[in-house]
Amino acid sequence: MSHSYTPAMRRTTPQAAAANPNGDTRRRILDAARALFAEHGYSATSVRLIARTLGLSDPAVYYHFPTKRDLYKALLVNPEYGAMPLDSLPLTRENLISQVSHLLNWWSLRPEYGQMLLREQLTGQEASVAFLRGGDARWHDHVTVPLRQLVGEGADEASEMLLDIVCGVFWDGILSFGSQFTETAGQPFFQRRLRAMIDLAIPGPRADRP
Amino acid sequence: MSEKPNGPGRARDDTRQRILGAARSLFAIEGFDNTTVRQIAHAVGLTDAALYYHFKSKREILDAIWDLPVDGGVSRHRADGQFTHDQLDRIIDSAVDFTIANDRILRLMAREILRGDQTALALRQQSRSVMRRTLREHFLTIVDQDEADIRTEALVALLTGSSMRTQLSNGSAFPAAANEGEYRERTRRWARALARLDERQAG
Numbered sequence: 001m002s003h004s005y006t007p008a009m010r011r012t013t014p015q016a017a018a019a020n021p022n023g024d025t026r027r028r029i030l031d032a033a034r035a036l037f038a039e040h041g042y043s044a045t046s047v048r049l050i051a052r053t054l055g056l057s058d059p060a061v062y063y064h065f066p067t068k069r070d071l072y073k074a075l076l077v078n079p080e081y082g083a084m085p086l087d088s089l090p091l092t093r094e095n096l097i098s099q100v101s102h103l104l105n106w107w108s109l110r111p112e113y114g115q116m117l118l119r120e121q122l123t124g125q126e127a128s129v130a131f132l133r134g135g136d137a138r139w140h141d142h143v144t145v146p147l148r149q150l151v152g153e154g155a156d157e158a159s160e161m162l163l164d165i166v167c168g169v170f171w172d173g174i175l176s177f178g179s180q181f182t183e184t185a186g187q188p189f190f191q192r193r194l195r196a197m198i199d200l201a202i203p204g205p206r207a208d209r210p
Numbered sequence: 211m212s213e214k215p216n217g218p219g220r221a222r223d224d225t226r227q228r229i230l231g232a233a234r235s236l237f238a239i240e241g242f243d244n245t246t247v248r249q250i251a252h253a254v255g256l257t258d259a260a261l262y263y264h265f266k267s268k269r270e271i272l273d274a275i276w277d278l279p280v281d282g283g284v285s286r287h288r289a290d291g292q293f294t295h296d297q298l299d300r301i302i303d304s305a306v307d308f309t310i311a312n313d314r315i316l317r318l319m320a321r322e323i324l325r326g327d328q329t330a331l332a333l334r335q336q337s338r339s340v341m342r343r344t345l346r347e348h349f350l351t352i353v354d355q356d357e358a359d360i361r362t363e364a365l366v367a368l369l370t371g372s373s374m375r376t377q378l379s380n381g382s383a384f385p386a387a388a389n390e391g392e393y394r395e396r397t398r399r400w401a402r403a404l405a406r407l408d409e410r411q412a413g
Contacts, residue, residue, distance in 0.1 A: 041241070041324075041325070043241075043244065044243065115324055118320065118324065119321065119324050121378045122317050122320055122321050122324075122378065123239070123241065123321070124381040124382055129378060129379065129381060132375075132378055132379060133379060157400075158403070161368065161400045161403065161404065163371070163375075164367075164368055164371035164372040164375055164400070165364060165367045165368050165371055165404075166367075166371065167370075167371035167374065167375050168366070168367035168368060168369070168370035168371025168372070168374070169367045169371070171320075171370060171371065171374055172338075172366075172367065172370050174324075175320060175323050175324070175331070175334065176331075176334075176335065193359075193360060193363060196360045196364075197360060197363055197364040197367065200360065200361065200364050200404055200406065201364065201368075201403075201404055203403070
């Protein structure tokens, strides 16, 4: 089965970002900013704090990002989901379940990113809310299209429902476990249950239940 | 001492409620940290000193705001015979009502949890455990434990995801912009599809 899952313990703390002098400065600024925004929120994080965390001067940060807003927007890039299960596997119910799990797992490896986004989305911050809406288009390509081929009628509504479920699992995860969500989601028990929940939401007879 | 309907106790309660209402709005928009006691006092036309008569600190105001019914009446639904679609609709309706009535406070709660507020986290966990217990009790009338857990978790995730996604994409316009009737109808329909109440286990 292709859904084996290895939690990459690549949590970026501001300190870890600062301790990596080899990464290029722009990258390091983005890593530190993401972690600080997640911890303190956008408005409470100053450019000065980001610069100090990295041992840089303020102008060094402004050289790469003229305003804090530019810095934040640079973080809202399309997620790189990498190779998707259905890129190489035949379209079956099992493999579609793997595809949906893959998306949730991508996010579960990046709890800080989710926390940062959710924080700003809760206050109605425009760029973050737009990012949330932009996610619908990506979901359409990765899930709705194959789901239409698999089940035909009812696929669009089922896909919307699946998106809500996956968002619910992720938001609940980061609210309940914070950055520990990566470990929780890495448990075989969690992965089994996630697959069963996705299976339940796809119309038609279930994969692993009588 | 019993308070007369229009006595001084009533006036004090009224001021207290107005303070809580203003604080709820300000915290939800500005966040707890960015809101000052002065702003809250100003919003209800009080001096700082008058506000401190009712609440000793900003934190005390927040704690009073958290004092909401944690389950929105979900726990009054008890399993009775085999789980039916009508029973499911009623549980879902309670959850939807709760979300709509408490939009601001639920948003505030999520923000405070992200800031590391343990009280807010405990409240959220408590309200979710009531929902889980209620759904699980109902599912156990038709399926085994393992299956009841899966269906319960799926429904809880659906309720969380649907309400938050609708809230977040509609911003402060929620619930009006979400078209309450349509939102309720859709949530019921999806919950029915997900619960698969027709698929039962013998025994």
